[in-house]
Amino acid sequence: MKIYLATNNKGKIREINAxxxxxxxxxxxxxxxxxxxxxxxxxxxxxxNAYKKAYPLHVATSAPVVSEDSGMEVxxxxxxxxxxxxxxxxxxxxxxxxxxxxxxxxxxLLKEAPQDAGSDKxxxxxxxxxxxxxxxxxxxxxxxxxxxxxxxxxFEGEVWGDITETPMGSGGFGYDPVFIPRGYSDTFAQLxxxxxxxxxxxxxxxxxxxxxxxTTWPR
Ligand code: ITT
Numbered sequence: 001m002k003i004y005l006a007t008n009n010k011g012k013i014r015e016i017n018a019x020x021x022x023x024x025x026x027x028x029x030x031x032x033x034x035x036x037x038x039x040x041x042x043x044x045x046x047x048x049n050a051y052k053k054a055y056p057l058h059v060a061t062s063a064p065v066v067s068e069d070s071g072m073e074v075x076x077x078x079x080x081x082x083x084x085x086x087x088x089x090x091x092x093x094x095x096x097x098x099x100x101x102x103x104x105x106x107x108x109l110l111k112e113a114p115q116d117a118g119s120d121k122x123x124x125x126x127x128x129x130x131x132x133x134x135x136x137x138x139x140x141x142x143x144x145x146x147x148x149x150x151x152x153x154x155f156e157g158e159v160w161g162d163i164t165e166t167p168m169g170s171g172g173f174g175y176d177p178v179f180i181p182r183g184y185s186d187t188f189a190q191l192x193x194x195x196x197x198x199x200x201x202x203x204x205x206x207x208x209x210x211x212x213x214x215t216t217w218p219r
Pocket of ligand 1: 041
């Protein structure tokens, strides 16, 4: 069964179809239709932005539509870039920015942030908390929006990790070359799609969507 996926991001389409491998669902790009229903992703939350992407396409086609909004939240940057992850390097112009530009901006803002979270001897002195607040800990967040027959459903996932000091690896997309998921010592870009699609924020959220779709439209 084909379902529209309201996105311009080829990396997302590839990953989401891989995550639904073995099911009877295939996510297809709406192509030109998406241009006609193009929206400003200016919401304050992933849910809001995901809804803004899916709703106009649902109205235009009357068909079921899935969209996804995602981002990277870094502790030392108070949760930035968050919903602004895709255009982080061009925040004030609103123009699209490349993955390389976004990564460069993130790394330069993090130059002063230490890797460690403080030692036990700092406990109680306030030093450890200060250090922890300035760590390179980060999480990826993914929120799917699914609209069918005017009903809206959301599915969320996250994965925690740390931001590296330099980019490593060539797989994936976006911030993958600088994100090491917890429990691993390589970036998502080095680990490759098999590992990423098992533990990522998108994998967690899409599992929930998958359960819902399989119940709604069993094979
Ligand atoms: P659409 O809005 O067309 O879906 P987009 O790339 O603009 O595509 P978002 O608005 O959801 O998507 O922005 C998410 C950004 O967060 C994305 O461009 C990456 O920079 C980053 N990101 C999200 N998930 C990621 C992942 O799995 N790997 C790397 N970067 C990711």
